Amino acid sequence: MTESLALDAPFWEGARTGELRFQRCTDCGFLRWPAAGVCPECLSRSAVWEAVEPVGTVWSFVIYHRSYSRSAPPPPYLVALVELDCGVRLITTLAGSSADHTVGMRVRARFEEFLDRGVVPVFAAVE
């Protein structure tokens, strides 16, 4: 997955070097995710990848108790949506016990090995 040649490859490369990176439009400045070849605000094709402060708020989280695919993590596993302070909404996972997690919890990204996927963003509560 982290060897991906897809549009989002710089995101996963960034994670390996401890950075959370997204595309910023060089024409209108809009920060976009998911990765795309076009700015959804001004339709420009010109963009650079830029590191952001990896902090945000948990919008919600769920726990999968069954596997919908052989390539999915072994259940039970947790998936969260984090609204980053930079405005991007990122699907990710949370470190620690789910009993301690809450909607609205402030979190910061760590960059950790996750199953066989290599180093990816994993968010943990801000102390």
Added chain:
Amino acid sequence: MNPPGAVRGRSAIVAVGNTEQGELPGISADELAVEGLRRTLAQAGIAKGAVNGLITCKSYGGFGIDTAIGRLAGMNPSYSATLDYGTCNFSLHLATAVIEAGLCDVVAIVYGTTQRSQRNTFSTPLGHPDESSVYGFLNVAGPAAMAFRRHMSLHGTTEADLGEVAVSQRRYAVDNPLAIFREPMSLEQYLAEPYLVEPLRRSDLCMISDGAACLIVASRERARDLTDKPVDVLGIAQQTGLRDRQNADQWMRPWIEQVAERIYPAAGISQADVDALYIQDPTSMWVLQMLEYYGFVATGGVGEAFRRGAVGHGGRLPLNSNGGQLSEAYMWGFLHLCEAVRQLRGDAGERQLPGIEVAQYCSTYGFMKAASTVLARSR
């Protein structure tokens, strides 16, 4: 001037029909769709040659394309098209638009699927493929469960509140011979189910099934030739949320509210005029959301609304009287409209509800778009 979407009976549904639902091996999805069409025309006594419009719905595995269905059904309609998504609201709205434009005046809307026999596991990621698949964010249950946990956190909703949706719909399905799930289910039984995607349980999610459904829609003039019990399309409304995750609170689908604002002026009725409500339900959470956005219950008040008999089985406002996708069958919303039409025509047999003059159907295509239709018994 009429408000947008004010169809006001210029199109009417003249027939509905369906095949058995469940697991139907040994027949292709397209043959099943044509079987749905055959049964619908035969029951209504409408000749195939009277149909001059065909709107099909793409089904799992790439089936359901209008050109293939037209060939199989031996039709050269004046107009045909395929929608890449279901719920039937979108198909019905397109039918009213092409009838209004005069391109045709009797439209068959058909949908057939063998996704159960084809073993559709719904394991494709939602949202961005790479990011979702890295973390295992699969199936509509994921975002629906996210939305429900957030709703619980913001509004104090409980799992028992949400359980009322599935329990009520199961109660209707007990009386529906077409339904796949007809064993009664109590709230205690619901709460005893293990989580699938916490906080959602098995009964919050619809099971995949095979089957076909069909509706025949005609202009006001042709409708009178084809049936003595037409059901008028009073009003239609739609709104998309195509920007997806760049929209704030996308999985709460706040843009549904815009459909709610438009549909009653379009239909020329007030919400209090609705005698029976249908809400498309791949998950019970979508029922909860739409009950709130359309203003049938106060935000956070869904459980209470069921418990005090405002909505649901035995309540003042019947809701998904066929059992919905959760208990009847997964016909991607098409059977909700079939049921609404049967109730309005007085053709619902043992589960006929008294005094149904106006019915409303609300549906969504996942996180992409929302639609609503108001139907009324023709006077």
